[in-house]
Amino acid sequence: MSGLVTINNLTKVYEKKKIALENLNLVIPRGRIIGLLGPNGSGKTTLIKLINGLLVPTNGEVRINGNLPGAETKSCVSYLPERTYFQNSMQVKELISYFEDFYADFRPERARQMLANLGISESAYLRTLSKGTKEKVQLIMVMSREAQLYILDEPIAGVDPAARDYILKTIITNYNENATVIISTHLISDIEKVLDEVIFIRDGKLVLHETVEDIRETKGKSVDAYFREVFAC
Amino acid sequence: MAWNLNSDRPIYAQILEVIQLRIIAGQYKSGDKIPSVRELAAEAGVNPNTMQKALAELERSGLVMAQRTSGRVVTEDMEMIKQTRNMLAREQVDVFISKMKELGFNKKEILALLEQAGGEQAE
Numbered sequence: 555m556s557g558l559v560t561i562n563n564l565t566k567v568y569e570k571k572k573i574a575l576e577n578l579n580l581v582i583p584r585g586r587i588i589g590l591l592g593p594n595g596s597g598k599t600t601l602i603k604l605i606n607g608l609l610v611p612t613n614g615e616v617r618i619n620g621n622l623p624g625a626e627t628k629s630c631v632s633y634l635p636e637r638t639y640f641q642n643s644m645q646v647k648e649l650i651s652y653f654e655d656f657y658a659d660f661r662p663e664r665a666r667q668m669l670a671n672l673g674i675s676e677s678a679y680l681r682t683l684s685k686g687t688k689e690k691v692q693l694i695m696v697m698s699r700e701a702q703l704y705i706l707d708e709p710i711a712g713v714d715p716a717a718r719d720y721i722l723k724t725i726i727t728n729y730n731e732n733a734t735v736i737i738s739t740h741l742i743s744d745i746e747k748v749l750d751e752v753i754f755i756r757d758g759k760l761v762l763h764e765t766v767e768d769i770r771e772t773k774g775k776s777v778d779a780y781f782r783e784v785f786a787c
Numbered sequence: 788m789a790w791n792l793n794s795d796r797p798i799y800a801q802i803l804e805v806i807q808l809r810i811i812a813g814q815y816k817s818g819d820k821i822p823s824v825r826e827l828a829a830e831a832g833v834n835p836n837t838m839q840k841a842l843a844e845l846e847r848s849g850l851v852m853a854q855r856t857s858g859r860v861v862t863e864d865m866e867m868i869k870q871t872r873n874m875l876a877r878e879q880v881d882v883f884i885s886k887m888k889e890l891g892f893n894k895k896e897i898l899a900l901l902e903q904a905g906g907e908q909a910e
Binding site: 585586587719722723726727729743746747748749750766767770771774775776777778779 | 792793796799825828836837840
């Protein structure tokens, strides 16, 4: 079976010859929850931006469902950037109709349900929300699409542990067997139980791509402990 | 029986143990339907594929059975439930005995200690 995302010889070199990704090859299947893990500056966000077509590769290519990143792939990829991009002057409900206009696969009733569960008012203005609440709203929007690929760049960094649990449950319950979720994070121990696979990258190169249960079985330790061993400074 | 899952060991094996215990303890009764993969995954906070793997393994052992349209039910074979219970009890006894041996106890001392502790608990 072909993967949902295929990455071939992907290289990205920024100005001044900084190599962010070097000759990366990956096949990402459907129906998985995958952790994209690596130390700061290892190339995680560069990879995510290349998959989303926000950067152009220096060499190699990314294909999603066989297509290069573009309008077609954007309609089936739901992306949570590491920074919020919403207008502070907007209300939550305006945001909902904005997403509805923008994405054919957006399910407003799903978003409203999750907002209600977290006690976030639809009439609230974004500027009045705390940083953590803004992050929750953004994640709700992204997860309320019926996408094939969800790419979450640091989705839980700014929220409290109870909300983290809620977010992880949201990811599990919204999961469908044709969709894949890629989560980039440093908070491995919080999320490793929901992962199928992990991808470790360092200095723009692939270190490993394995299932988490294989790591537990063969190394006898958690993914978090194994990460600390592989990336020990 | 709560999900106290530890990330150091394969999760599916731990899930298996929890569900076995729930069946033995009668939380899921013989012939009852057990919750769906998705419900159990959300409850335990684990990946649905991992939950699926654990349930498939339970199915293979015969403790639960797939029903064509409505998920999985606990076996009606009471003998099998009893056997599973005995097997888990035996595992606990083996762990206990090997720990006691590490502490330097011999068989006679272990039995004496068990008898004493058993008597105290009964009182």
